[in-house]
Amino acid sequence: MNGAYLTRRLLYGIPLVLGVTFISFLLMVYFGPDKTYELIGKNPTAEQITEVRHALGYDRPFLLRYGEYLRELITLDLGISDSNGEPVSSILKRTLPVSIALVVPGFVLGNLLGLGLGLLAAWYRGKWLDKLVMSASVVGMSISFLVIIIGLQILLCTPYGLNLFPVRGWQVVDPGSYFYYVAVPTLALILVTLGYNTRFYRAVMADEIERDHIRTLRAYGARPAEILFKHVLKNSLIPVLTRIMFSVPFVLISGSLLLESYFGIPGVGLVTFNAITSGDQPILKAVVGLTGVLFVVALTINDILYGVVDPRVTKS
Amino acid sequence: MTTPALKVTNLSVWFGNGSSRLTVVDQISFSINAGDAAGLVGESGCGKTMTAMAILGLLPESGVHASSDGIEINGRDISTLNAAQRRAVLGRDIAMIFQQPATALDPVFTMGQQISAVYRRHAGGSKQHARNNMLQALESVGFSDADDIAASYPHELSGGMRQLAMIAMATVCKPAVIIADEPTTALDNSTRALILDRLGHLQKLHRTAILFISHDLAVVRQICRDVMVMYCGRLMETTDCQSLFAHARHPYSAGLLSCIPQLGNTRPPPIKSIPGQIPAPADLPPGCHFAPRCNRAEAQCKASVPELDYDNGRGAACFRPL
Amino acid sequence: MTRDTWQKLKSDRYGMAGLIVVMIFALVALLVWSGLLGQGWSEVTGNRFESISSKHLFGTNLLGQDILQRTLFGTATAFEVGLVVTVCSTLLGSVLGGLAGWYAHGWLDEVIQWLKGVLDSIPFYLFAAAVAFALQGNPWAMHLAMIVTFWTTTARIIRGEVMRIKQREFIEATRAIGLPGLTTVFRHVLPNTYHILLVQGTIVFVAAINTEVILSFLGLGIKDGVSWGLMLAESSQEVLAGHFGNFFAAGASLFLLLMGFNLLADALQDALDTRRARI
Secondary structure, three states: OOHHHHHHHHHHHHHHHHHHHHHHHHHHHHOOOOOHHHHHOOOOOHHHHHHHHHHHOOOOOHHHHHHHHHHHHHOOOOOEOOOOOOEHHHHHHHHHHHHHHHHHHHHHHHHHHHHHHHHHHHHOOOOHHHHHHHHHHHHHHHOOHHHHHHHHHHHHHOOOOOOOOOOOOOOOOOHHHHHHHHHHHHHHHHHHHHHHHHHHHHHHHHHHHOOHHHHHHHHOOOOHHHHHHHHHHHHHHHHHHHHHHHHHHHHHHHHHHHHHHHHOOOOHHHHHHHHHHHOOHHHHHHHHHHHHHHHHHHHHHHHHHHHHHOOOOOOO | OOOOOEEEEEEEEEEOOHHHOEEEEEEEEEEEOOOOEEEEEOOOOOOHHHHHHHHHOOOOEOOEEEEOOEEEEOOEEOOOOOHHHHHHHEOOOEEEEOOOHHHHOOOOOOHHHHHHHHHHHHHOOOHHHHHHHHHHHHHHOOOOOHHHHHOOOHHHOOHHHHHHHHHHHHHOOOOOEEEEEOOOOOOOHHHHHHHHHHHHHHHHHHOOEEEEEEOOHHHHHHHOOEEEEEEOOEEEEEEEHHHHHHOOOOHHHHHHHHOOOOOOOOOOOOOOOOOOOOOOHHHOOOOOOOHHHOOOOOHHHHHOOOOOEEEOOEEEOOOOOO | OOHHHHHHHHHOHHHHHHHHHHHHHHHHHHHHHOOOOOOOOOOEOOOOOOOOOOOOOOOEOOOOEEHHHHHHHHHHHHHHHHHHHHHHHHHHHHHHHHHHHHOOOOHHHHHHHHHHHHHHHOOHHHHHHHHHHHOOOOOOHHHHHHHHHHHHHHHHHHHHHHHHHHHOHHHHHHHHHOOOHHHHHHHHHHHHHHHHHHHHHHHHHHHHHHHHHHHHHOOOOOOOOOOHHHHHHHHHHHHHHOOOHHHHHHHHHHHHHHHHHHHHHHHHHHHHOOOOOOO
């Protein structure tokens, strides 16, 4: 694992970050809502208009405004939310932990289960177990996220079903209440992602099992468990890791967006959702910019992990 | 009469079933004594590798079936073992060396880890004990820097070194039988000589029986005492190498021999002098498989299958041997 | 599609079932577009939340509108969104992917790759919201957002294929003749990749429908007309009060159509995969 490799991967991320922030700037700020008239009131005079525009920075050159945006992102000087006047950074500090606590169990379990099922299906490829797992996966993939959420709500949270869990809310004070509020969203997340995960992992594992070195292992008397868990898994680590790393930003943002707006959980997703519907620019600017950066970070970490996991990579 | 190290009786391998059955290996039988090396020679697709896989019991895979009346290692029939018993045998009593060591070895584990794993799997014991045996095995194939090799990944070694390491893996448990499937085909001449030399040395050291599979008669001659010529899933001739090269009895063997360039160049012989083509498994001719291409064929050859006809320990499956 | 691909496809029972389901839905969509079905989706023809009856096969919703009518119209919406997004993103992806592959490792390729990376990094729903803002609530904002982000997978596939085909000799031959690079790309290389595009197309269609559902829930979906997404969004509150009409109608339709597409996509992939036996 040498420094040159590391530096190369890091440098590669910079144009991406620039690109992402540029697009988010373009969309959110440049093409975003024009706040001039909100701040002025009725019958503004020409001078008042120019004054306000100047205060808002609308008359400054494009690149300068973009640079300003970048600076805000880097220094995390994210401004103040339009809707309640709270500083954006404190909003994020408050809501991010909630989102993470919400999404992590489902994400981890969804992937672990997917790996396990994929492994099973790949080992018994073509047999009934494989077909069962694959059929279930296709069905899982065909049910819309929304349908799953609503369906689970009906089943678990209403008197028409088991009525075990709350429909919405997040009053978490101890592990017990954590479980109470996170159960249904976690289940939803698992059900949505399981189908996709299983199919992907199965394909990767099935490919790996075909390889010559697995045949060698068999020829030397290795047990199936050893073959699967020691060799197939380790050799599949790269595509598996890539997938996991790439899906982290998305699950965190999109998953939390939907789950929180649906279950009324005060995390980043809900805040973003409200920002979308109310046009709260500072928040949107911050979230989009930061997620873009998050993605690039994930990409870079992923590349670095390649080097750690596969001894063949760093030699090039 | 000593018990042969490896004895195969009526081994068959086929695809599909019933009327759509494609026979790839057709009731072949042979035996190899301890300390002897026998070559299994034939062109690509004649069923050599399938034979090896079937002996190890690694078939059936999807659609491929195998059966035999016995596969005995030192008298013990391994074809009737259950999965767990077979796993105990593979690598310990019989080991295989594959053609492409680059892909046959696990790229994310070091050679040391892979070889030690094989040893520990069968002999148990501590990691240190396994490591010692592993290093010993590496040294016995000729590595002076066994420690370095043990710490290397397969892709860090050259083709020849990989194959030597593979041989070390095969011999670490000192098996009674080794099957070498085209071990030198992917290597250049000098490396090939080295591999063959090392293999021969180990064979004498441990009195291992070797089944050496190859399409190259010249290579087989360098290391094997006996040779079996295979064509379309059947054995055409079995004899010792000297006799074969001096006077082949089966027309096919004679044909193969005549294709070897005289100057000792060991490139695989193209079969130019035998007219016709190898039939596909689905189009096997009745009677002797070689009859359509044989210039000594008669009506009898097309009607019935000649058995291996032994004479002074040499056999040819032919009604009109040379 | 070649003869044996079609044969292989026909022998796959599930794939055929999927195809039939998709075609039935497509037929419904056509009928709606031509004004023969589902025209009464916005009329109030009954009381609120009527249950299933002969007059209203799926019951009515909050406003007394007939759910069956709305479901039928929703089919048309789903296909409209799906087709527009699939066709446009496939076109865009093919062109950009083709260019990137042909000029592989050149500056154009690097730019397109960078663009792909950037677009993949932006969380989709936020992007859709941003586009909706930027376009001041234009009804095509949703489609645009999807097209602009969905082309990347197609482009990646096409780029790979182009790079692979570029190696083959007949392309060298056309270059030797002196055909300009771009024409070669479009005329010779792309027709060889249509099979992959077909499979990817079905996947994009599914993604588009799924996305529309969620966008509608977020309030960023279609503006006039009705879609299953809108119906599901309505139902989210309704089910808590015990009114399941919208939920079942839209949910079931969605499931059937998606299932059909997924089965079809799988079968297509298997039939077109000449390299090895069914996975």
